[in-house]
Amino acid sequence: MSKGRAKEQAPKASGSIEEKQPSAPSPEVSGIMEAIANSEKRILDRIDSKTNDLNNKIDTLREDMVKQETRLKDVESGLNEYLDRTVELESDVGQLKLEVARLTSKLDDLEGRQRRCNARIVGVKEGFESTGKPADVIATMLKDVLNLGFTPLLDRAHRLRGIRRPDGDPPRVIVVKFHYFREKDEVFRKAALSSPLTLQDRRISIFPDYTADVVKKRAAFSEAKQLLRGCAGVRFGMLFPAVLRITSATGQDKRFTDPSAAVDYIKKDLES
Known part of the structure; x- marks a missing residue:
């Protein structure tokens, strides 16, 4: 009896399976699916296009970075070279400064030695030395003003460079060179003892002829x-x-x- 029921139920089970099979999509659904597929394809194509553009730009940036890195290495190498040269130049300049200072000191010493027999006379009226040879006129003037027992021998006597000063203005300084150093020392000794000195009612002074330094x-x-x-x-x-x-x-x-x-x-x- 159970077998008979199974036979009766078999067709019913077969019929229920056929009812569960999906039916074919409708034309509207097919259109929607196709539209979705087309949209997806367009989106993917656009993404691929943008990705390709981005990759191209990245490649370009990478090439530029490589070039910049090369240039930076060249600049760094050049800076290191210039730094070495600067250090060398600083050392050379330091040595040159010392050498210039030494030569300047030596030059000042030589110039000072050349002026050891010189003297500067301040206050003598313009034109006073024009009455004869300037060296002889100034030598006689020194003898008279200082009451010397000798007339000093002068190699030279001249005014400082410049335009002759008018009366009333301070006269230009007279520079003289003594032939004998001892006579110069005696003139300065007498000048220190006889101060103040006057000539033609004008006060005069005698100073050593030092360098500007x-x-x-x-x-x-x-x-x-x-x-x-x-x-x-x-x-x-x-x-x-x-x-x-x-x-x-x-x-x-x-x-x-x-x-x-x-x-x-x-x-x-x-x-x-």
Whole structure:
């Protein structure tokens, strides 16, 4: 009996399977699916196109970066070379500075030695030396003004360069060169003892003929010398080229090449 029921139910089961099979899509669904497929294809094609463009740009950037890296390496190499050359040049410049300073000092010393027999006379009226040979006129003038027992022998005597000054203006300085150094020393000794000196009712002064550098260095001691003039019992003087010698009232001797150090010493030890 169970077999008969199975036979009866078999057709029914077969019929139920046929009912579950999908039916063919409708034309509308097919159109939608096709449209979706076309849209997907277009989107993928567009993505591929943009991707290709992006890849091309990336490749271009990569090439530019490689070129820039090469250029940076060249620049770095050049900078290292220039740095080495700069260090070498700095060393050479430092040596040249030392050499220039040495030569300048030597040149100043040579120029100062050439001027050892020279003197500068300030205050002589313009045209005074024109009455004869300037060297002879100035030599006679020195003898008369200083009451010398001899007439100094001068190799040269001339005014400083420039236009002749009119009357009333300070006259140009006269530079003279003594033939004998001892006669020059005697003239300066007598000038120091006979100060002030006058000629034709005009005051004149006689100074050594120093170089501009020496004059500048000696002028730096002006404050120190001004202070020393107020110190009782203190003697002082300038040694060549620019050394201030101070002898205290107790006989202590000091020498200074630095004006500031001289001023400090005077204020601390001599004025107190």
